[in-house]
Amino acid sequence: xxxxxxxxxxxxxxxxxxxxxxxxxxxxxxxxxxxxxxxxxxxxxxxxxxxxxxxxxxxxxxxxxxxxxxxxxxxxxxxxxxxxxxxxxxxxxxxxxxxxxxxxxxxxxxxxxxxxxxxxxxxxxxxxxxxxxxxxxxxxxxxxxxxxxxxxxxxxxxxxxxxxxxxxxxxxxxxxxxxxxxxxxxxxxxxxxxxxxxxxxxxxxxxxxxx
Numbered sequence: 124x125x126x127x128x129x130x131x132x133x134x135x136x137x138x139x140x141x142x143x144x145x146x147x148x149x150x151x152x153x154x155x156x157x158x159x160x161x162x163x164x165x166x167x168x169x170x171x172x173x174x175x176x177x178x179x180x181x182x183x184x185x186x187x188x189x190x191x192x193x194x195x196x197x198x199x200x201x202x203x204x205x206x207x208x209x210x211x212x213x214x215x216x217x218x219x220x221x222x223x224x225x226x227x228x229x230x231x232x233x234x235x236x237x238x239x240x241x242x243x244x245x246x247x248x249x250x251x252x253x254x255x256x257x258x259x260x261x262x263x264x265x266x267x268x269x270x271x272x273x274x275x276x277x278x279x280x281x282x283x284x285x286x287x288x289x290x291x292x293x294x295x296x297x298x299x300x301x302x303x304x305x306x307x308x309x310x311x312x313x314x315x316x317x318x319x320x321x322x323x324x325x326x327x328x329x330x331x332x333x334x
Contacts, residue, residue, distance in 0.1 A: 127172045127287045131179060133294050141304055142314075145183075153181040153198050161198050165205065167241065167258045170267040172286045192314055192324060193246040193254065204244040204253070212238045226278045228332060231263035233270055233279045242272045245286075252276050252325055256286060271328050280332040 138146040158174050182197035196204065211217050218238050227233035234241075241259025251274030256267050269282045269289040283289035296302035296316075305315045316327045 124287070124291070127175055127290065128179070130287060130290045130294055131176060134290060134297075137294075137297055148183040149195075150181045150183055150197055152178045154178075157181070157198055161202055164202065165240075165243070165258075167243075169243075169258075170256055170286060173243075173245075173256055173267070176286065193248055195246055196244060201244055204247070205240070208238050208242075208244075209240055212240065221277065224277045227261055227264075228278060228280045229263065231261045232268065232281045233257060233264055234259060234261050235279075237277070239272075242270065244273075247273075248323075248325065250274065254282065254289075254324070257281075271325060276325065278329065280328055282328060282332065 135146065135149075138149075155178070158169065158177060162169055177198060180195070182195040182200065185194070185200075218236065221237035222235065225235045225237055227235050239257075239259055242253075242257055243255040244253035245255035247253045252271070253273045254269060254271050257264060257270045258266055260266060260268055264281065265284060267285045269284075269286060270279050271282065272279055283292055293302065301317050303315060303317055316324075
């Protein structure tokens, strides 16, 4: 399988050619010191592919999206979002109220909780929902698996075994035409899933992985 640098390189080339404004919002890479600092506060060792990708680009500016209508969060915003979830967990009431409705697909792969501080928000819709690596998986899961979680995501799916496979899924979708650009009513180019047809990656995840 290609390296994460090669997979990201193909995806970035596509962004540059097809969505230059989105591509321009990508930030310079993070330093090793910045990554070490976030590991220290999180209390987790981050996956190597995750660190490699952040050393290429430290996410993107707040004004745009680059990852299938999601914003790729810079490290500072990853930490800010994680702290928000930590505060909500400390309160206890939300976790107690919503965890019984949470579901892992496949069963046992993801801890069936509303909040888990091992879930790292990486790509976000700006409304409290995210996709990111799971650093505290369930008994049948693996560290670094990419999952959906957040405000509206009670059903949580293992989207890919790791970040590299998640990016490969996107690149494969672009190559096959399952992910393409279409004109919105405003005239702007928007990323759209053709199979299954939808503009929301969270809806697509539920349609594709749901049982």
